[in-house]
Amino acid sequence: MATILVVDDELGIRALLSEILSDEGHTIELAENAAQARQVRESLRPDLVLLDIWMPDVDGITLLKEWQASGQLTMPVIMMSGHGTIDTAVEATKHGAVAFLEKPITLQKLLRAVEQALVRPGQRLAAAVPAPGPRDAAALPRSFVNGGSLAAAVLPPAAAPIPAGPRPEQSFDLDRPLREARDAFEKSYFEFHLAKEGGSMTRVAEKTGLERTHLYRKLKQLGVDLSRNKRGTS
Secondary structure, eight states: OOOEEESSSHHHHHHOOOOOOHHHTOOOEEEESSSHHHHHHHHHHSEEEEEEEEOOOHHHHHHHHHHTTOOOSSSSSEEEEOOOHHHHHHEEEEEEEEEEEEESSSHHHHHHHHEEEEEEEHHHHHHHSSOOGGGGGGSSSSSGTOOOOHHHHHOOOOOOOOOOEEEEEOOOOOSHHHHHHHHHHHHHHHHHHHHHHTTHHHHHHHHHHHHHHHHHHHHHHTTHHHHHHHHOOO
């Protein structure tokens, strides 16, 4: 898993992204302005930066240009904005951004953009692709503005991973009280999806249609061991 720096002046955005990405197994560092972002980038050398454009004092594009000019853009940067345009996305790519997320950021777009940005070969390829000029906005892949990467536009799609986890076919002892039989089924059901999603509570909640708080309470009630399926960190 990766160390990800989230830079945004809105506390709610920082908290939300931190919760989602931490649940995916990543280590999250937070900064509310450019000054804090510089300090974290210098001391921790994050694997990825999620950088908001509209911030007080120094905006995200200016900070991105600064890192590029000083040779400090050694990590992929995903830009974020609630007021982004295609011209803003083009400007970001010119200075090294690998993706652009429009707010409000959906779970699927966030996870897809982070996954693509952390693919090392893709980073090198994206750096080698000539940046589009101001008149080349129409040539920019449409998917880029919603979290896609330039690398993904030219790389062949990776083979779909084989889902891990227990076999979906299971037998249950039905010669027991209804409550016990139901609990046994629900426990197996949630253990299957936890294993399949690598222990990601965010993905399991989405898959099963439960709110995260309800899901946590349900798993605790059923005695599901959450640590067994949790993704390891690297």
